[in-house]
Amino acid sequence: MIAVELHQLLRSRRTWVTILMIDSLPTLVAVLLGVTEVGPRPGTGPAFLSAVLTDGTLFPLAAIAIVLPLFMPIAVSIVAGESIAGEAQQGTLRYLLVRPVARTRLLVAKLVSVMVFVLLTLAVVAATAYVTGTLLLGDAPVAATTTVSGTTLTQQELILRTLLALAYAMLSMFGVASIALCLSTFVDAPLGAALGTLAVLVASTLLLTLDAADSIAPYLLTRYWLAFVDLFRDPILWRDVVRGALLQVVYVAVFLGIAWANFATKDVKD
Amino acid sequence: MTPMGRWSIVVAGIAALLAAPFALRALPVDDAGTDAAALLTQVQEAEDHPYSGYVESQGTLQLPVTDGFTDVGALLGEETRMRVWWRGEDRWRVDKLLTTGEVDLVHDDRGTTRWRYAQDDVQRSPDPDIRLPRTADLLPPSVARMLLDDVDAEDVERIEARRVAGIDAPGLRLSPASEQSSIEHVDLWADPDSGVPLRVAVVGKGARTVAFTSEFREFSAATPSAGSVAFRAPPGAEVSFDDVLDIADAANQYAPLVPPASLAGLAKGPQADGAVGVYGAGMTRLLAVPLRDQDAGPLREQLARTPGVREVRRGTVVALGPLGVMLTGGEGDGGWLLAGTVTGDTLVTAARDVTTGTLVRR
Amino acid sequence: MIRTHGLTKRYGGILAVDDVDLDVREGDVYGFLGANGSGKTTTVRMLLGLVLATSGTAEVLGEAMPRHAGRVLPEVGALVESPGAYPRLSGRANLRVHDALGRGRRSGRAGRVDDVLDRVGLGGVDERPVASYSLGMRQRLGLAHALLGHPRLLVLDEPTNGLDPQGIHEIRDLLLELHAGGTTIFLSSHLLAEIEQLATRVGVLDRGRLVIEDDLATLTRPTGRTYLRTRDVDRARALLDGQVEHVGEDHLLVRVDDVAELNALLVRDGVRVTELAPERRTLEDVVLAATVAGSDRIERG
Known part of the structure; x- marks a missing residue:
């Protein structure tokens, strides 16, 4: 089932168009920065965006910081929201189930497929950003990149930490994917699941700006998303990264659990 | 499995997951039962104990600040996240963590180095005795040291222990002996092994809520490595050297004034040898800074817009929780900025003393 | 299965x-x-x-x-x-x-x-x-x-x-x-x-x-009755008194044991028979008899 899902995902033109659209924003930013050489004022704008003017090898991170808060979650909500409700809507769900594909396995396959989509998107964004970053933006000393804490990283350390940041960004999308997947088992229209997930995201983002919501802030979905910046402090500040990872695991467990309980006993009527 | 069966498994699992953090928090806190005097001694003796960790401070004081006062307003009015490595009084590093960057202070025997990631600059400066508060002053041990320096056993009582950074820390309540203090009390929780304060909470006079807290979220009493407090300017960063750290330092060095030896009955501290006066001790402290018109003007405007402000004969006075602020003089004048943990009446008296008793250096 | x-x-x-x-x-x-x-x-x-x-x-x-x-x-x-x-x-x-x-x-x-x-x-x-x-x-x-x-x-x-x-x-x-x-x-x-x-x-x-x-x-097997179509419904009815179960405009339904005998009797008496066959029900008859109107039909109350 997983193999078939992945095959379908990779063959679909829509997958690649979506990835391309996501990829175009950081590329546009790179071009604009490269041409104008005007960085954001210190302390504003996405992480690393002022640093890339001197060090283009940091641009993959800046690109992730650009797409992670909005573009990625929207795409993930749509793709994951489509997973069950989309099959139901085009009438293929019942045929999958009588093939038979076990319902739990179908859920897992869908989640894996969404996560592969995330991985693919991040990989494409990071790779493009590396190329545009080194071509268009500052090429600082090849051997060393400055961390947030003012120390320097070797090429290997930079690559390792960038990979860690990519992994963390992927994990951050896990929660979104499972919420969308869960909603997708409840609603009939894929759009409903996607919009429902986006509503959760917007609510979480909004509550984070509210002092009155401080007590629940550590449990909000988006709370630790940008903690990947902590991977570029020296020494690495694991605190929020670990919390962020655990939080995502809890979100996945909760929403996948609900999805499982609902979907495994659901009457498939469409 | 029946639908009911599935749902009950899932609901039970979710409940267990969500309850886990609360259950951990609800575990009883261990209290060794140290008496207040012994705990105070332990904390005072741990004054220069090394430590490292992660600190969050939360201030609620909405200071009327202007550009000249750098980030004092943010330090006392917002949340500040810090990482600290403290080997000793003259060997430490404090990183102020920002969402997308860092401002680090690295201190050694030659002075303080400030690294700002977003600006990509390094500023070195000497470490004057007289300066505005900075991140390192928000650490629980720093706050405690400042507030404890004239406290003795009569001023303290034990309060319930509390879990701070995973440590069951016994608590101490300090109440100021002086009537002039604007602090109701300060609660402090210390590491039972090292005596290093882990959490400090300040409550202003007449207030019910805490005005300022600072606490470790992660803590180690081990001496941090020398490497962790070293700093070398990264390649490409702009490096500058500054003789003058901030507005207080500037005034202290260059204003041709000598404030009186005492204000409102509070004695001037030994470190004040220039134009800026530091008065009082412990929980009753007052800072007097002479300001030029161009600095005093905007601050006066800000003050005038602050809720609860009072215009008195000698200037403008406002109480912000446990912090009292007064600016002497009127529009178009320079003036003395008086700020500290003292009551409004003390400030007014101090304003009288400073305007009448200041000597002009020639 | x-x-x-x-x-x-x-x-x-x-x-x-x-x-x-x-x-x-x-x-x-x-x-x-x-x-x-x-x-x-x-x-x-x-x-x-x-x-x-x-x-x-x-x-x-x-x-x-x-x-x-x-x-x-x-x-x-x-x-x-x-x-x-x-x-x-x-x-x-x-x-x-x-x-x-x-x-x-x-x-x-x-x-x-x-x-x-x-x-x-x-x-x-x-x-x-x-x-x-x-x-x-x-x-x-x-x-x-x-x-x-x-x-x-x-x-x-x-x-x-x-x-x-x-x-x-x-x-x-x-x-x-x-x-x-x-x-x-x-x-x-x-x-x-x-x-x-x-x-x-x-x-x-x-x-x-x-x-x-x-x-x-x-x-759909035979019902055991015989379907008789004739132009002389009344005469046939009189002749077969007691065996007729249903009378239509141009036909009768008759219960007899031997259809050959029935045929001979009718011919002998000059009844003009146009059709004589065992009665069969279609599936439609069976279904209609067993069900009510489709549920998509909503009658005025």
Whole structure:
């Protein structure tokens, strides 16, 4: 089932168009920065965006910081929201189930497929950003990149930490994917699941700006998303990264659990 | 499995997951039962104990600040996240963590180095005795040291222990002996092994809520490595050297004034040898800074817009929780900025003393 | 092959399927008749494990459903209500996906797909996406889906929906051929004619209840009465007094033991007989007698 899902995902033109659209924003930013050489004022704008003017090898991170808060979650909500409700809507769900594909396995396959989509998107964004970053933006000393804490990283350390940041960004999308997947088992229209997930995201983002919501802030979905910046402090500040990872695991467990309980006993009527 | 069966498994699992953090928090806190005097001694003796960790401070004081006062307003009015490595009084590093960057202070025997990631600059400066508060002053041990320096056993009582950074820390309540203090009390929780304060909470006079807290979220009493407090300017960063750290330092060095030896009955501290006066001790402290018109003007405007402000004969006075602020003089004048943990009446008296008793250096 | 006991499905307060006991035997072409909304589709979905019964049990191929769906369903081909396919893929690609989800190995996949396409008359189909297919083509593709993997049991819900008369004929031939090859077919339809032409056994569902289940031959066998059409209704009636059960405008229904004797009697008496035959009931008569008006009909109260 997983193999078939992945095959379908990779063959679909829509997958690649979506990835391309996501990829175009950081590329546009790179071009604009490269041409104008005007960085954001210190302390504003996405992480690393002022640093890339001197060090283009940091641009993959800046690109992730650009797409992670909005573009990625929207795409993930749509793709994951489509997973069950989309099959139901085009009438293929019942045929999958009588093939038979076990319902739990179908859920897992869908989640894996969404996560592969995330991985693919991040990989494409990071790779493009590396190329545009080194071509268009500052090429600082090849051997060393400055961390947030003012120390320097070797090429290997930079690559390792960038990979860690990519992994963390992927994990951050896990929660979104499972919420969308869960909603997708409840609603009939894929759009409903996607919009429902986006509503959760917007609510979480909004509550984070509210002092009155401080007590629940550590449990909000988006709370630790940008903690990947902590991977570029020296020494690495694991605190929020670990919390962020655990939080995502809890979100996945909760929403996948609900999805499982609902979907495994659901009457498939469409 | 029946639908009911599935749902009950899932609901039970979710409940267990969500309850886990609360259950951990609800575990009883261990209290060794140290008496207040012994705990105070332990904390005072741990004054220069090394430590490292992660600190969050939360201030609620909405200071009327202007550009000249750098980030004092943010330090006392917002949340500040810090990482600290403290080997000793003259060997430490404090990183102020920002969402997308860092401002680090690295201190050694030659002075303080400030690294700002977003600006990509390094500023070195000497470490004057007289300066505005900075991140390192928000650490629980720093706050405690400042507030404890004239406290003795009569001023303290034990309060319930509390879990701070995973440590069951016994608590101490300090109440100021002086009537002039604007602090109701300060609660402090210390590491039972090292005596290093882990959490400090300040409550202003007449207030019910805490005005300022600072606490470790992660803590180690081990001496941090020398490497962790070293700093070398990264390649490409702009490096500058500054003789003058901030507005207080500037005034202290260059204003041709000598404030009186005492204000409102509070004695001037030994470190004040220039134009800026530091008065009082412990929980009753007052800072007097002479300001030029161009600095005093905007601050006066800000003050005038602050809720609860009072215009008195000698200037403008406002109480912000446990912090009292007064600016002497009127529009178009320079003036003395008086700020500290003292009551409004003390400030007014101090304003009288400073305007009448200041000597002009020639 | 299919056996249900007290199968019941309740949606909220509405009883969609009410205490149905089905019995489909190996080798049957079972015609499952019922008006729209009578609960046919819900029953079919319960048999396939798509809908969970509120109460009662279902057994398919001798195993409990939906508990043993993993063992049962690979041997079942199904077309449920309408065919479903990924609209952006071609029919062939759809079948390949479907085949990959089943037990079939990769090696024979292309052959199996071509085989079922040939059987449903789509052998020459190109790589157009399914989105551009006509209703009839989709229906054929749906059948091809069901045929993948040589199922022992075919569960078909309205298989000829959207097909033209020629297509219906082709599909009927295909089903008869499959039946001859030993496949049991469970055919759900609201079209009497379709069932009458194909089925060996018939079950009739009316408002969720199974009102008839019997062999088609039994249902439509002679009633034991004789149908007599004549121009002299009154004379015949007088002559056969006591044996006439029904009098029509131009015919009588008579219960006699020996039709030859009856014929001789009538001829001898000069009654002009135009037709004399054993009375048979059509499936339509049977169904109409057993059911009420379709549930999509709403009378003025």
